[in-house]
Amino acid sequence: MRTIRRTTRGRLAAGTLAAVAAVALAGCGTETAGAGGDGGGGGGAAANDSGGGSSGSDGATGGGGGDGDGGSSDEETVASVRWVPQTITVDGEETPRPAWADRAFLTIEPGRAEGGGGNSGGHTGCNYHGADVTVDGDRLRVSDHVSTMMAxxxxxxxxxxxxxxxxxSDPTFEVSEDGRTLTLTNTDTGDSMTLQRDDSAAREVVGARWVAQSVTANGEEKRWPAEVDDGHVTIAEDGTMEGGSGCNSFNGEVRVEGTRFHDVEFMVTEMGCPDPAMEFEGHFQAVLASEPTFELSEDGRTLxxxxxETGENMVLTRDEAEPAT
Structure with missing residues (x-):
């Protein structure tokens, strides 16, 4: 058996706002970059070219604090988490998220993507949107923003x-000591937004058997061949995982948290199989080992x-016939 793990851990973005934009197109309608208006809930999506500073590495749970024993960097406290808006304060008046905006969320994946939009973004309650975000001390530098423009x-x-x-607005950010609350502040106006951490998607991923349906590499989507053994993965609550990648079986460990797989490491048997099994296995193992971000469909059946880093992705569906034990 051979051991597979990720060898680089930099969060270099790679043109994958397909995770937001593609879902937007499937679930909403037209994706458009440009300025949004005020009519009927249209999604304001003005491009923001405020650039992007260097990634911050100091600080614990607050915005721009100093180092502390056991503390995380600013980027680590805010990144790869599904944040759900709770309140927005404008001109000193606090307004809670309306009931119709229960789909609203924001995810920060620092880095710059190659195409329009980026790896960061989410849903406003009406429209999907995406952007490049870099972390500059206690500030988020936001650029290359795009949005759907649904009424x-x-x-x-x-x-x-x-x-x-x-x-x-390139807001400052502060994460509470318990890591559950994020506050973004427009330093020009004083307007702010509070968001809460949502780990419900991560809990849904764990405990299910997920079966590969397709892989996308170099912009080309390929359906999993019927003649190739199922690519599948099951993650247990204790972080152990097992599965098959089309030819070989594997087992290992992973930590599912926020919107990302962390600390992925697995051992694989070393059987040889004819193509297309080995081709698809290569894609499967590469995506899994990359510590990928994950997107769960609203019905919880598609992962x-x-x-x-590469933009390569893999779509899996929940195996309802064989629940994990």
Missing amino acids: CPGRPADFERNLLDVFL TLTDI
């Missing part, structure tokens, strides 16, 4: 507009794993 009847545009105004 959402009956949903006032104020919440979406205010959310994007804060996000696109998309994305290597944010």
